[in-house]
Amino acid sequence: MSEKTVPVKVWDGWVRLFHWGTVSCVLVSYFSAKSGAWNLHYGSGYLLLTLVGFRILWGLFGSSNARFWTFLRSPLAAFRQLAGFRKPGPDTETTHNAAGAWMVVALLGLLAAQGVSGLMANHDVGFTYSQHGPLANWVSEATSERMTNLHATLINVLLLAVLLHVLAVFAYRLVKGHDLVVPMITGVKEMPPAHATPPRLAHPALGVALLAVAAFGVWYVRRLGMGG
Numbered sequence: 228m229s230e231k232t233v234p235v236k237v238w239d240g241w242v243r244l245f246h247w248g249t250v251s252c253v254l255v256s257y258f259s260a261k262s263g264a265w266n267l268h269y270g271s272g273y274l275l276l277t278l279v280g281f282r283i284l285w286g287l288f289g290s291s292n293a294r295f296w297t298f299l300r301s302p303l304a305a306f307r308q309l310a311g312f313r314k315p316g317p318d319t320e321t322t323h324n325a326a327g328a329w330m331v332v333a334l335l336g337l338l339a340a341q342g343v344s345g346l347m348a349n350h351d352v353g354f355t356y357s358q359h360g361p362l363a364n365w366v367s368e369a370t371s372e373r374m375t376n377l378h379a380t381l382i383n384v385l386l387l388a389v390l391l392h393v394l395a396v397f398a399y400r401l402v403k404g405h406d407l408v409v410p411m412i413t414g415v416k417e418m419p420p421a422h423a424t425p426p427r428l429a430h431p432a433l434g435v436a437l438l439a440v441a442a443f444g445v446w447y448v449r450r451l452g453m454g455g
């Protein structure tokens with residue numbers, strides 16, 4: 228028996244741009260590093276940092292359901308959510324569920340750490356600009372070495388977290404019949420009418436302004452490094 232549903236706009240274009248932009252940057256960053264295409268690696272790294280910086284700002288000032296304090300609930304709520312995972316029922320969330328929210332924060336933290344450590348990393352001693360992150364000369368050589376090691380190790384943790392994330396999304400499809408992927412592509416989720424209260428979406432101009440702030444921050448850090 229399928230319950231009647233109505234379409235609700237749950238994810239604004241900014242969250243979706245961030246999500247699929249991030250996925251692309253992670254892929255490009257990974258394969259460019261493996262193939263030694265360093266200029267491409269630096270470019271995708273700067274873009275990734277811009278997107279993560281933007282998402283943090285959007286989590287503070289953006290659409291109501293994209294804000295951290297809307298979707299971050301207690302760890303107890305997250306455990307309850309996981310404990311009830313096998314219970315059938317329609318998808319009633321207009322934001323991340325309690326367990327998914329902690330995964331989102333973990334992914335954002337890992338992405339930020341991956342990007343920031345890259346700014347201070349080097350892959351050669353006797354630095355020329357194109358062989359190290361822009362802040363490698365601003366920290367001691369020992370710190371740059373530590374950041375290089377962290378950058379190389381953390382990618383494996385990030386990839387594991389991504390695997391868990393994707394498996395969780397597919398588990399929701401298989402076990403509960405909840406389709407989370409289409410809403411992350413189109414922005415629209417089919418929901419029972421009783422839960423179909425749309426979130427308050429922020430004005431697009433705010434997205435443009437916050438993206439510009441994040442891009443300026445990353446440009447500024449890169450410029451600092453070029454003068455360093």
Ligand code: HEM
Nearest residue numbers: 242250253322323324327331334335389393396407408411
């Ligand atoms: C490099 C790979 C990936 C990373 C780093 C990543 C990261 C993230 C992050 C940070 C969010 C939170 C979005 C936000 O609130 O702004 C998210 C949500 C989501 N991601 Fe991914 N993701 C990746 C790959 C994928 C893939 C391949 C899929 C699809 C198969 C996917 C499906 C989703 C869905 C459906 C959500 C929303 C979940 C919900 O409704 O609560 N992700 N992802």
